[in-house]
Amino acid sequence: MLPSPLLSARNLAIGFSPKQTLARDLSLDLLPGEIIFLLGRNGVGKSTLLRTLAGLRAPLSGTISYGSQEIESLSAKAKAKYRAVLFPTQLKSPTRVRELVSLGRLPYADWSGQISRHDQEEIDRSLLAVGCGDWNDRWVDQLSDGEKQRVLLAKTIAQGTSILLLDEPTAFIDLPQRMELAKVLKRWARQAGRGVILSTHDLDLAMATADQIWILESGGSWTSGIPEELAMSGTLGRVFESPEATIDRATGRLIWCQTGGPTVTVIGHGPWHDWTIRALIRAGYQIHDRSEVVIRVGSSLEGASPWSLSIGLQTEDIRSLAELLRVLNQKHPA
Amino acid sequence: MSQRLRRDASSFMLLLLSAMLLALVAISLTAGSVTIPLRDLWSILQGTPSSDPVFQTIVWEVRLPRMLVALLAGAALSAAGLAMQTLFRNPLAGPYVLGVDAGASLGVALVTLSVGAGKESFLATVGLWSGMGRLLAATIGAAGALGVVMLVAARVGSDLTILIVGLLMSYFVSGLIGFLIYQAEPESSQRYLLWTFGSFDNIPWPSLFLLAGAVLVGISLIFLLVKGMDALLLGEESAESLGIAVRSTRWGLVVGSSLLAAAVTATCGPIGFIGVAVPHLSRWVMRSSIHRILMPATILLGAMVALIADLIARGSAGNTPMPINVVTSLFGAPLLLVLVLNRREARW
Numbered sequence: 001m002l003p004s005p006l007l008s009a010r011n012l013a014i015g016f017s018p019k020q021t022l023a024r025d026l027s028l029d030l031l032p033g034e035i036i037f038l039l040g041r042n043g044v045g046k047s048t049l050l051r052t053l054a055g056l057r058a059p060l061s062g063t064i065s066y067g068s069q070e071i072e073s074l075s076a077k078a079k080a081k082y083r084a085v086l087f088p089t090q091l092k093s094p095t096r097v098r099e100l101v102s103l104g105r106l107p108y109a110d111w112s113g114q115i116s117r118h119d120q121e122e123i124d125r126s127l128l129a130v131g132c133g134d135w136n137d138r139w140v141d142q143l144s145d146g147e148k149q150r151v152l153l154a155k156t157i158a159q160g161t162s163i164l165l166l167d168e169p170t171a172f173i174d175l176p177q178r179m180e181l182a183k184v185l186k187r188w189a190r191q192a193g194r195g196v197i198l199s200t201h202d203l204d205l206a207m208a209t210a211d212q213i214w215i216l217e218s219g220g221s222w223t224s225g226i227p228e229e230l231a232m233s234g235t236l237g238r239v240f241e242s243p244e245a246t247i248d249r250a251t252g253r254l255i256w257c258q259t260g261g262p263t264v265t266v267i268g269h270g271p272w273h274d275w276t277i278r279a280l281i282r283a284g285y286q287i288h289d290r291s292e293v294v295i296r297v298g299s300s301l302e303g304a305s306p307w308s309l310s311i312g313l314q315t316e317d318i319r320s321l322a323e324l325l326r327v328l329n330q331k332h333p334a
Numbered sequence: 335m336s337q338r339l340r341r342d343a344s345s346f347m348l349l350l351l352s353a354m355l356l357a358l359v360a361i362s363l364t365a366g367s368v369t370i371p372l373r374d375l376w377s378i379l380q381g382t383p384s385s386d387p388v389f390q391t392i393v394w395e396v397r398l399p400r401m402l403v404a405l406l407a408g409a410a411l412s413a414a415g416l417a418m419q420t421l422f423r424n425p426l427a428g429p430y431v432l433g434v435d436a437g438a439s440l441g442v443a444l445v446t447l448s449v450g451a452g453k454e455s456f457l458a459t460v461g462l463w464s465g466m467g468r469l470l471a472a473t474i475g476a477a478g479a480l481g482v483v484m485l486v487a488a489r490v491g492s493d494l495t496i497l498i499v500g501l502l503m504s505y506f507v508s509g510l511i512g513f514l515i516y517q518a519e520p521e522s523s524q525r526y527l528l529w530t531f532g533s534f535d536n537i538p539w540p541s542l543f544l545l546a547g548a549v550l551v552g553i554s555l556i557f558l559l560v561k562g563m564d565a566l567l568l569g570e571e572s573a574e575s576l577g578i579a580v581r582s583t584r585w586g587l588v589v590g591s592s593l594l595a596a597a598v599t600a601t602c603g604p605i606g607f608i609g610v611a612v613p614h615l616s617r618w619v620m621r622s623s624i625h626r627i628l629m630p631a632t633i634l635l636g637a638m639v640a641l642i643a644d645l646i647a648r649g650s651a652g653n654t655p656m657p658i659n660v661v662t663s664l665f666g667a668p669l670l671l672v673l674v675l676n677r678r679e680a681r682w
Contacts (some may be wrong), residue, residue, distance in 0.1 A: 056574055080577030087571050092423040095623045102624075106565055107577045112626045113561040125435065155568075158575075 005029040006163050006195040007053065007083075012062035014052045021060060022048055023220040030163060032193035035186055037206035039199075040216035040239070046199040049216065050165050053197065054085045058076040066163075074290055082108035084159035085284070088167045089152055091140055097151050098136040101127060102160030109279055126158040146173040153181065157188060164188075166198035170205060178202060202320030203240065207231070207252045215239050227252060255281070261334050263288035272306060276321060283325050284334030295324070295334050344627050347620060351634040355405075358641045362401040366648060368392055377394065397540050397664045404534045406542075407598045410549045414591035415609035416616070416632045417556045420563045420625065421587045422497055428610035432588065433501035434476050436507035438599040439530065441475025442468050443511045446526040447518035468529060469541055469600055472500025476596030479554045480589075481505065487588045493570065496588065531657030532603040534644055541601055548597035553633065555590035558612055559583050560625035567623060584669040607662040608643070611670050612636045618673060639666075 013024040022045030030036055038046050051057040053064060053286050055071040066082045074082070082102055086106065106118040109123045125220070130150045140151060149169060156164055164185070170178045183207055185196050197214075200206060207227045214224045215235060223235050228235050232286070240254060241247055247254050261284045266277055274298050277287055298306035305317035307324050311331055318324045318329035328334075364370045370378075370389050377385045378393045414429035422431065430436075445467050486499045515523050537545075562583035565573035574580045598605060616632040617623060639662075646665060647656040 017401060045379065051571075054575060056571065075577075076574070076579065077577040080575065085572065085575040087575075089568055089572060091567065092425070093567050093623045094418070094617065096621075099622060099624055100567075103564055103568060103576070109561060111558070111561060113564045113624065114626060 001230045003032050003193075005031050007064070007066055007197075009053065009059075009064045010062055012052070012064065013060040014048050014057075014058055014116045016048075017296055021220060023216055023222055024061075026222055028214060028224065030197060032046045032195060033197040034211040035182075035209060036196055036198070036214060037200060037210040038197060038216070039203065039206055039241070041202075041218060041274055042241050044216040044218050046216060050085070050167050050197065054083055054165050055079045056085070080132045080159065080161075081267040082161055083163045083165055084161040086152055086156045086164070088171065088182055089281040091148075095108050095140045096136070097138045097140055097143075098123065098127075099133065100140050100151055101155045101158050104155040105160075107159065122160055123154075123158050126154045129157055129188060130154045130235070131180075146177040149173050149177075149181070151183070161194075163197070166196065168199055170198075170200050170202050178205050179208075203236070203252075203254055253264050261286050262293070262332055264293045264295055264328070264332075265289060265291040266295050266297060270297075273297045276307070276324070279321055279325060280328075281331070285328075289331055293328075336427045344620060344622065347631055348627075348634070351619075351631060351638070355634050355638050355641075358638055358645075359401060359405070362404070362641050362645060363393060363397050365645070366392075366397065392435035399536045399537055399539060401641065402542060403537045403545065403602060404603055404640040405637040406545055406549045406635040407534065407605055408643075410552060410594040410598050410636070411609035412606060412616070412632045412639070413449040413553050413556055414594040414638025415611075416613040416625075416628060417563070419613050420566055421584060422493055422565070422608070423569070424497075425614070426610065429591055430504075430604065430606075430609065431497060432479070432595075432638070433479050433503035433507065434479045434483070434592050434595040435599050435604040436504040437482075438472040438476040438596065439511060439604060440507045440624075441471035441473070441478075442529050442603075443514045443526055444475075445471040446529065447514040447522050450652065472600035472603075476600050480592040480596050480638025483588060483592055484585075487585055493584065501625045504531070505665070520543075528657075529603045530659075531603040531645075532659040533655075534602055534640075534658060535655065537601055545597050545601045548593055552594035552597070554591045555586050555593075557629055559586050559590075560629055563587070563625040564623075601657070604659075605640075605662070606659050607666045608636060608639055611666055612639055614670065617637070662666075 007028075007030040009026055009028045009238070012020055012026040012028075014026070015021040015023070034060075038049065040046050043219055048057065052059050055064065055074070057221075066074065066079070071079065094330050101123050102115060102119070105115045105122060106113060109115045124133070127135065130153050132147070132150055132154065135151070140148060143151065148283045149172070153166075153169065156166070162304065170181060173181070185198070186209065188194060210227050212224055213221060213227055213230055215230065216222050217239055223230065225233070225235070231247065231249060234249070236252060237247040237249070245254050247253070264280055265288055266273065266280065268276075276295065280287065290299070292312060294310040296308045296310075305319055307318040309316045309318055309327060316327065318327060352581045360372065360375070364372060364375055368388075370393065374385055374389055375393065379389050379398075388565060411429045415427070418427040418431050419425060421427075448621060482503060483496070484499060487496055490499075515526065518526070562573065562578045562580070565576045565578040566580075566583070568576075570580050573583075593610070612635050613628070613632055616635050617627055617634065620627050622628060643658055643661045643665070647658055647661045
């Protein structure tokens with residue numbers, strides 16, 4: 001039997017008014033320990049869905065429950081102790097890291113915002129969890145975007161809730177830091193059976209990290225599933241493919257698609273073969289089984305010329321990938 | 335620094351500021367064209383009959399009311415400025431962003447510049463009634479502006495809209511005032527102009543009590559909302575997600591600051607600069623953006639800055655003190671500039 005969900009939505013319709021419905025008939029569950037990625041093109045209502053699930057915006061119809069309780073029955077404070085939300089935030093006032101993180105404990109503070117020793121320990125723990133345990137006195141406006149995002153995440157974690165709802169937490173931060181962030185979130189969720197829902201445009205990160213992916217499509221329909229199933233069933237392709245890009249079914253990655261370019265045949269195997277294909281696609285060539293232009297790729301860099309280029313009967317040895325593209329562009333331009 | 339140490343440092347700083355304010359109060363009462371010894375001051379304040387009657391008159395009728403007005407006005411404008419800067423997340427916001435000063439100015443302009451300059455007209459009669467008439471007109475004008483702001487705040491959902499409404503109201507009103515000045519006689523224009531310079535002088539005790547009451551209510555209202563103001567540092571949506579009732583917090587801050595600005599403007603004229611500058615000074619002194627700490631510091635610093643400005647105004651030119659707004663701008667602006675340029679570690 002599945003554990004009971006931390007958050008569940010039934011027959012949810014979201015949007016600004018019945019005439020401006022963004023999505024309908026959403027039925028979703030967030031299970032303990034899970035991290036869910038919410039994907040979709042711009043404007044399909046990812047942010048609206050997160051705000052609705054957070055109880056900050058009323059659904060047009062349907063119900064949302066936190067555990068066994070429907071959110072309409074919960075006070076603003078009770079909600080603040082069950083779920084924490086991270087919106088794209090621009091800080092205007094100069095603030096120290098610890099003060100900023102301490103704002104996450106406001107639901108537990110007295111009328112003046114005074115917090116207890118226990119709250120201070122929670123702040124210590126969440127700073128440690130995101131790997132900035134000794135940043136207490138740093139000024140937030142002097143941090144890089146990635147560091148700022150970590151501190152904001154610490155503030156969100158400090159709220160001590162069962163679930164986190166994060167709106168595009170990976171925007172503006174570099175690739176290693178995204179991985180790091182995903183790792184922190186995964187650890188946070190697994191440790192105590194908590195759950196995370198985050199919206200992002202980062203398909204690669206979602207494929208590598210998500211326990212489940214929820215996809216909102218324009219027109220208001222939605223799909224959910226584990227990353228691999230969505231890739232195999234072609235759902236990812238349907239949502240994200242465009243004339244310029246296609247989803248590679250083998251890897252679930254978005255790749256450029258070129259149509260109408262000249263064809264080349266590539267023979268060989270191993271990593272050098274794969275990278276050669278990538279370079280050729282990037283340069284505007286189409287890979288074809290039987291082209292008059294044939295490129296052979298050696299399996300290693302040993303030997304002077306790992307590549308050879310044959311056009312008709314003429315064959316030429318080539319030393320580097322860059323040279324290959326240059327020569328090809330001269331004799332067989334894309 | 336450990337959290338314990340930090341809390342102690344904040345408390346110590348607040349204590350220090352209080353002591354400095356007390357010293358300024360004493361200086362303000364004793365120093366001037368006639369120096370009153372501290373010992374005499376104490377007995378005068380206690381109402382001992384044996385003290386010098388001239389000293390008694392100076393303290394009770396001139397210096398004490400002026401000192402209290404300056405202290406209240408400085409504290410009120412600074413607290414209102416802090417509330418507005420936090421609410422609108424804008425370092426340039428101040429107590430007058432919502433146009434309360436414009437309302438008060440219009441009231442005063444109407445009585446001092448009285449249309450048509452018919453000497454027998456009711457408005458002119460009120461105008462000739464000098465201080466009290468001006469006070470009444472400013473209060474009605476400020477209350478009118480406050481009413482408009484509250485009406486808007488109750489209807490619209492966005493802080494920015496409130497800000498824009500306040501700004502537009504100010505423009506509109508200054509247009510009206512410009513028209514009145516254009517029509518008025520030179521003497522009455524000058525009287526109006528003098529009012530806009532701001533003054534802590536010649537405030538009768540009843541209006542001082544009124545000011546004190548309004549300041550107490552306004553500051554208490556804002557003080558009750560310090561937690562909500564902390565949350566607003568993250569933006570409205572995040573504040574709401576932290577369980578803060580954003581709508582009522584906004585309502586309270588708008589009403590509280592407008593009340594403070596209205597009371598001060600009606601009593602002393604539009605006092606510029608203090609309300610915008612002191613919150614920054616306070617953040618710099620306390621090195622914090624938590625309002626539980628900032629609010630008391632801002633109130634203390636606001637009172638101190640107003641007292642210092644008053645001392646400079648009086649000390650500079652013998653019997654005719656400089657207008658307060660001249661002092662705050664001439665001395666305050668360069669000081670704040672130095673502060674902002676040197677403040678590497680914390681900038682807006």
